[in-house]
Amino acid sequence: MSRLRYPIIGLTLSLTTVAGCAFLQPQALQSSAKALDVANIRTLEYAGTGRWYQFGQAPNPASSWPPFEVSSFKADINYVTAAARVQITRSQTIESGRLRPAPVEQKVDQYISGSTAWNLARPANAPQGAAPTSSPQPSAVEERTAEIWATPQGFLRAALANNAATKPITGGTEVSFKIGDKYRFVGYINVNNEVVSVKTWIDNPVLGDTLVETNYSDYKDFDGVQFPGHIVRTQGGHPVLDIEVSSVKLNPPAEFSVPEEIANAKPSVTVKVDKLATGVYYLTGGTHHSVAIEQRDHVVIVEAPQNEERSLAVIAKVKDIIPNKPIKFLINTHAHFDHAGGLRTFVDEGSTIVTHQENQPYFEKVWAAPHTLNPDRLAHSKKVASFETFIDKHVLSDGKRSIEIYPIAGNGHNDAFALIYLPTEKILIEADAYTPTAANVPQTAKPNPYTVNLYENVQLLNLDVKQIAALHGPNVVTLDNLRTAIAVK
Numbered sequence: 388m389s390r391l392r393y394p395i396i397g398l399t400l401s402l403t404t405v406a407g408c409a410f411l412q413p414q415a416l417q418s419s420a421k422a423l424d425v426a427n428i429r430t431l432e433y434a435g436t437g438r439w440y441q442f443g444q445a446p447n448p449a450s451s452w453p454p455f456e457v458s459s460f461k462a463d464i465n466y467v468t469a470a471a472r473v474q475i476t477r478s479q480t481i482e483s484g485r486l487r488p489a490p491v492e493q494k495v496d497q498y499i500s501g502s503t504a505w506n507l508a509r510p511a512n513a514p515q516g517a518a519p520t521s522s523p524q525p526s527a528v529e530e531r532t533a534e535i536w537a538t539p540q541g542f543l544r545a546a547l548a549n550n551a552a553t554k555p556i557t558g559g560t561e562v563s564f565k566i567g568d569k570y571r572f573v574g575y576i577n578v579n580n581e582v583v584s585v586k587t588w589i590d591n592p593v594l595g596d597t598l599v600e601t602n603y604s605d606y607k608d609f610d611g612v613q614f615p616g617h618i619v620r621t622q623g624g625h626p627v628l629d630i631e632v633s634s635v636k637l638n639p640p641a642e643f644s645v646p647e648e649i650a651n652a653k654p655s656v657t658v659k660v661d662k663l664a665t666g667v668y669y670l671t672g673g674t675h676h677s678v679a680i681e682q683r684d685h686v687v688i689v690e691a692p693q694n695e696e697r698s699l700a701v702i703a704k705v706k707d708i709i710p711n712k713p714i715k716f717l718i719n720t721h722a723h724f725d726h727a728g729g730l731r732t733f734v735d736e737g738s739t740i741v742t743h744q745e746n747q748p749y750f751e752k753v754w755a756a757p758h759t760l761n762p763d764r765l766a767h768s769k770k771v772a773s774f775e776t777f778i779d780k781h782v783l784s785d786g787k788r789s790i791e792i793y794p795i796a797g798n799g800h801n802d803a804f805a806l807i808y809l810p811t812e813k814i815l816i817e818a819d820a821y822t823p824t825a826a827n828v829p830q831t832a833k834p835n836p837y838t839v840n841l842y843e844n845v846q847l848l849n850l851d852v853k854q855i856a857a858l859h860g861p862n863v864v865t866l867d868n869l870r871t872a873i874a875v876k
Contacts, residue, residue: 443724609635691729698729
C-alpha cells in the first residue's frame with residue numbers, strides 16, 4: 388500500500404490562485420517562473436537519449452548502480468492533474484570484467500496519476516501483437532510523484548503553491564518548501580533564472596530517507612520555452628538517470644486514466660505455504676519468495692525481500708505454521724534491495740542476520756541513516772543488528788538438521804552472493820542465479836551465464852540436489868530443469 392502523503396488535489400487547485408497573486412512571491416522565484424513560462428504550461432513532454440541506472444542493484448556494496456544504454460526516453464507530464472507517463476527503451480551496458488547476460492532491449496512504460504502508479508507491459512510468453520497488461524506499482528508512487536515536482540517547471544509551480552522560502556546564495560537563490568508535513572524540496576536558481584538543481588527526499592526500505600537530486604544544465608530554447616539540454620539524477624548517492632534532451636513539446640495531450648483493474652485492485656500481501664519436507668516450508672504468493680526451516684528450538688528463514696509489509700506477513704505466517712518457536716536466524720542471499728528490503732523487520736524481531744561478510748559493513752552503514760519519512764519498526768525500537776557472517780562454507784545446525792550456506796563464486800550478478808543447501812532433504816535454495824520459467828515459456832537461445840555459473844558451483848561443491856526452491860519463479864523445480872535451462876544433458 389502506498390505511503391504517499393502529498394496533498395495533490397490541494398496543490399493542483401492552488402496553482403490558479405498563485406498565478407493571480409504572483410506579486411506576493413519573492414522576486415527570484417517570480418522571475419524564474421516567468422523565464423520558464425510556468426503560467427502558460429499545463430503539460431510538457433521532453434525526450435532524449437542517454438543512460439539509466441538500476442537503483443538498488445549494485446553488483447557489490449561498494450559499487451554504483453549498474454548502467455543501461457537508453458536509446459529512447461520520453462516523459463509526458465501533466466502538472467494540473469499530477470500525472471505522468473515515462474517511456475524508456477534501454478539495454479544493459481556490458482561491463483568490463485563482469486559476465487552478464489547478453490543485452491536485451493527492454494521497453495518500459497510507467498505511469499503515475501494522483502496517488503496511483505502502474506506499469507504497462509506485454510507478458511514474456513504472450514503472442515506477438517498481444518495487448519500489454521497493467522500491473523500496480525504502489526511502491527513507486529512517491530518516487531514518480533517527486534519526479535513531477537522536481538522538473539524545472541514543476542518545481543516552480545510547487546514552490547509558488549506552497550509558500551516557498553527563498554534566500555540568496557552565491558550565484559543565485561535557494562528555494563525551499565514542503566508539500567504536506569513530510570516531503571521537502573530544496574532547489575537552486577542561478578542568476579539566469581534557470582533552475583539548476585532540485586533536491587528532495589523519499590522513503591526507501593533499505594536506505595531510509597533517501598536523497599533524490601536532479602541537476603539541470605545547458606538550457607536551450609525548445610519550442611519557445613527554456614528547458615535544460617542535460618539532466619542528471621542521482622538517488623542514494625549514485626546516478627540513476629543521465630539524459631541529453633533532444634526535444635520538448637509544450638501543452639501536448641497528457642491525460643492518463645487509471646486502468647479499471649488497477650483502480651479496483653485491493654492491495655494485499657499474500658503468503659502461500661508449500662511443504663517441501665518435514666519442517667521445510669516454501670513461502671510464496673508474490674514475486675519474491677522465502678523459505679522457513681524448523682530447527683529444534685527455533686526457526687531459520689531464508690530471505691526477507693521487498694519491504695517491511697512483506698516481512699511482517701512472512702513472520703505472521705511462520706508463527707502460524709511453526710508456533711512457539713522464535714525466528715533466530717534470517718539468511719540473506721545478497722544485498723540487492725528487492726532481496727534486502729525486509730531485513731530491518733527481522734532485526735526488530737530479534738533475528739540474527741546471516742549474510743556474506745562483505746555485506747555487514749554496508750547494512751550497518753545504511754541502517755544507521757534516518758528513517759523519519761516512514762518510520763519502520765526498527766526505527767521505533769532502535770534495536771542493534773546482530774550479524775553472523777561468512778566468506779566460506781557456513782553451517783547452522785541444531786544437532787539434528789544442518790543448513791549449509793555457500794558463497795556463489797564468480798557469479799556476475801553479485802560479488803557477495805550465497806546459496807543455501809539442506810543436505811538431508813537435498814534442497815537447494817537460491818535467488819537470481821536461476822529463475823525457473825513457466826512450463827509454456829520457451830528457453831532462451833543462449834543460456835543465462837548466472838545460471839551456468841550456479842550449476843558450475845553446484846558441481847564444484849558436489850551438492851546432491853533433488854529440489855530447487857528458487858526465490859523467484861512459479862514453482863519448485865529439479866536439477867534436471869536447471870540443466871535444461873543451460874542445455875546440459
